Amino acid sequence: MRVSLNWLKEFVAVRLSPADLAHKLTMTGTEVDSVQIIKSAFEKVTVGRILKIRRHPNADKLVLCEVDVGNSSPLKIVCGAPNIKEGDIVPVAVSGAKLAGGFSVHKTKIRGESSEGMLCSERELGISEDHSGIMILPPDLPTGVPLDEALQLSDALLELGVTPNRPDCLSIFGTAREVAAITGEKTRLPDIRMREAGAQIESLTSVTIEDEKGCPRYAARVVSGVTIGASPAWMQQRLLKAGLRPINNVVDITNYVLLELGHPLHAFDYHKLFENRIVVRRALPKESIVTLDGANRGLTEQMLVIADAEKPVAIAGVMGGANSEVTEQTKTVLIESAYFDPVTIRRTSKALGLSTEASFRFERGADPQMLTVALDRAAALMAEVAGGTVAAGSVDQYPHPFSPKEISVRHERIRRILGIRVPPDKAISILDALGFEIVSTTGESVRVRVPSYRPDVGEEIDLIEEVARVYGYENIIATYPEDRALMTRGLPAKSAEEEVKALLKGCGFTEIITFSFGDPEEMKDFSGDGYPAAPIRMRNPLAEDESVLRTTLMPGLLGTIRSNINIGRKNLKLFEVGKIFWPAPGETLPDEHVSACGAATGLRNSLHWKEQPAEVDFFDLKGVVETLLDSLGFDARAVKSARPGFHPGKCADIEVAGKTVGRVGEIHPDIIQKYELKQKTFLFELDLSTLLSCPKTEKEYLSVSRFPYSDRDMAVVVDENIEAAKLVSAITEAGEEILRRVLLFDVYRGAQVESGKKSLAFSLRFQSVQRTLTDEEITAAFNKIVQSVQTRFGAQLRK
Structure with a gap:
């Protein structure tokens, strides 16, 4: 939001420098991102009055003007513009002046006649591109005053970073309220001087609200006899400073009032409305509209539209339709000023991918009580600027008037939250300055009525925040807590998720957090065999690669690994613990599972002079999973499997108590190539909800x-x-009690073992807790073990 300091001063006295004002606003919660000082594009141009005009004796298309610029004698200036007359107030570039583009003005002779200056067009002054004639200034400007001072062209622009919860600051007047609360000044609304004439509005139009939830209030005025043309220079300048392009006087007025008072308006060509009336309703099935930007937009039955008696003429709160647009032929205008439900406008804007100045404000919450003020202001300006006549009265459909909320705030609660004592009188004066109506006060508390322009204030803590930010965060002294900590018998046990995270960190893994939205193509890589075949699609995704709810954490980990490898980090051990979402047949909401997923790639350990570098493998990650589950108290086993996304023959399911709770393995080469990882990557995922x-x-x-x-x-x-x-x-089963440990220490495949077979070497430890074992006892147990594996697996003992 760009705020012109000159414009701001029309609503509140500002005695601070732009830099000091920016600091004050920022320290009270309205962040000022930048301050831009604007200077006029010309020098030595003053306000002058044409006293006399006579023909140039030596040129048919030139005239000689005598112009009063506040000096002892008028200047003689040669001019060729056809639009001037005696008595006009005009900009005069005196000798030595510099105009836009670097052009200099000096005394000279034109066709034998002396010219002591130059009358200027708007383009020559850098005000606009209009060079059809001399710029005619307002008749009340005093002569001899520098033009940039008279038109307030030198200015300061404050770029405000308004947070979504403060729609009241999205206007010049809203910012003025903040400045007044900070500085102790008083605000003043624009002086609205409107003369109604002609027919009563009830005979010209009507408004029907069919959806009172989507549109709680709708008001309208009719202005006839308007002349469509360019806006006056002062209005164009203010729109340009705010970042809006001038279009024509009627449209510019609606934008001007939007910036000034913060309430969006729309102007319809009255004669393009069928039966000259307005109906606020939801869109009909398969209905569409061509909007002002020329796009043909299909509508849904959830979208609110402004219609006439037969068709939609605008998308409510978002953009008008081309079929009711104000053009050069427009003579009568219907001005709309309405309040729309923020949720409805937000959904429509997102669904259409269409964000406008109007939707930006409506979806944050407009002020339903400012609606008629903005309407009257626009009608008065159209009468003044476009020469229109305002019909008598206005239509104001307001079936359920706004009922302000009342909230009490306790002074002791302010002290406990802020840690300092704010004098009760000071707290009350702050709330009063911010526009909160004081309903009642006691020694312990104050009760206020929340203004309609503050939808963000709903509880006592919100009022405490208001007091804190205006009182000054810098005045809150850092202190130690007053209350002593209570002794407890012990801290509560960590949740299972926290324990999993701690164990994985202990195994050398680093935690990451990825988005809950994913790419449907990436989810397909791991779908099936326990994972949903089709993920849940979002209605209004930000992008196609974030269009579904994730059904697994694996794509997020692989994407993070790719990003790290691309910047040179190739040795990675990462994990994430988070929710995944599976479709629930017959249910609106998905089943949410908590999943733990880890991945490893690159070298097993950091380079060291005592060790040879070795890459991580399947057994490294399998060991991490076994360590994790054993530490959690589960007896798990790995069962060879083939799962989507994993390398054939290098994947295992993790089973606990007969349930499959996860999988571990090497990522399939095709997926490695798809993610451009260029190195083997191993991954596990555990369903903690099942586990x-x-x-x-x-x-x-x-x-x-x-x-x-x-x-x-x-x-x-x-x-x-x-x-x-x-x-x-x-x-283990055959060794019974005296077999204390079984360790696989070698796997051999080679010339001494026939094809299709492998040699497994085990170390067996025998020990008793009651006595020293004899060789006979150990040999007997050993032979029993050999016999068991020979019988059950056809094993051959190697000697």
Whole structure:
């Protein structure tokens, strides 16, 4: 929001410099992003009055003017413009003046006649592109005054960063209210001098509101006999400073009032409205409208439209229709001033991908009570600037008038929240200056009525914030808390999610957070076999690659890995714990699952002189998953599987208590190529929601034996498809109590083992907690184990 300091001064006295004012506004919550000082594009141009005009004796198209510029004698100036007459107030460039573009003015002779200056057009002054004639100034300007001072062309522009909860600051007058509250000055509304004439408005038009929720209030006026043309220079200048392009006087007035008072307006060509009336309704099925930007826009039944008796003529609160546009032929105008439901306008704007100055304000919350003030202001300006006649009366459909909210704020509560004591009288004066009507006061509290332009204030804490920001955050002294901390018997246990995060960090992984929205094409890579085939699509996605709710965390991790690899970080261990969303048949809302996903790529450890570099592999990540689940108290096992997105033969399901709770494996080469990772990447994902529903393994205490142990090695040859985990389970079962540990320490495939088979070597530790084992006992247990694996798996003992 750009605020002209000259314009601001029309509503509140400003005695601060632009820099000091910007600082004050920023410190009270209205951030000023920048301050731009504007100077006029000319020098030594003054306001003059044409006293006399006579023909040039030596040129048919030139005239000789005598112009009063406040000196002892008038200047003689030769001019060729056809639009001047005696008595006109005009800009005069005296000798030594510099105009826009660097042109200099000096005394000279034109066709034998002396010319002591120059009468200027708007283009020569850099005010606009109009050079059809001399710029005619308002008749009340005093002669001899510098032009930039008379027209307030030198200015300061404050660029405000208005937050979404403060729509009241999206106008010059709204900013003036803030300045008044900060500085103690008083605000004043624009002086609206409107003369009504002609027929009563009830005989000219009517307004019907069919959707009172979408449009709680709609008012209109009719102005006839307007002449469409260019706006006056002062209005164009203000629009340009605010970043708006002048169009014509009627449209410019609606934009001018929007900037001035913050309430959006719209002007319809009255004679283009069928039956000359307005109907506010929802769009009909398959209805469409060509908007002012020339686009043909399809409407839905959820969108609010302004219609006449047969068709939509505007998208309510967003943009008008081309079928009711004000053009050069327009003679009568119907001015709309309405209040629309913010949610309805926001949804329509997002659905159409169309954001305007009007929708920007309506979707944040306009002021329903400013509506008629803005309407009258626009009608008065159209009568003044466009020569129109304002019909008697206005239409104002307001079925459910605004009822202001009342809130009490306690002085003790202010002290406890801010940590300082704000004198009650000061707190009350701050609220009063901000426009909160004081309803009642007691020694302990004050009750206020919230103004209609503050939709963001709804609770006591909001009023405390208002007091704090105007009182000055810099006046709040840093202090230690007054209350002592209460002693508790112990901190509550960490949630399962927090525990998972802590364990993964302990395994050397770094936590990341990615968006809950994803690319449907990326979700397809991992769909099926336990994951939804089709994710839930958003109605109004920001982009196609963020158009669905994620069904897995894996694409987000792979995308993060790609971004890091692209900037040279190739050794990565990342994880995320977050929600994923699966469609729930027959339900409106999705099923939400909490998932833990981790990925590793590159080198296992950082480079070190004592170790040879080695890349991470499947077993590294499998070990992380086993460590994680064991620390959480679950007895898990990995079962070989083939899952979408993973490398064939290098993927395993993670099972707990017979339930599949996740998977771990190497990412498929096709997906590695798709993400342009250029190196092997391993990934796991656990469904924590399913995992936490599984029973935990009871931890059994085993005393440390005082007796010696004995290690025996055993190497067996088995078929390639037999999993080592199954052998470990069989060995443990056969070894009974005296087998304390089973460790796989070697896997061999080679010349000494026939094709289709592999050699697995295990270290077995035997120990008793009651006595020293004899060789006979250990040998007997060992032989039992050998016999078990030979019988169950057809294993051959290697010697």
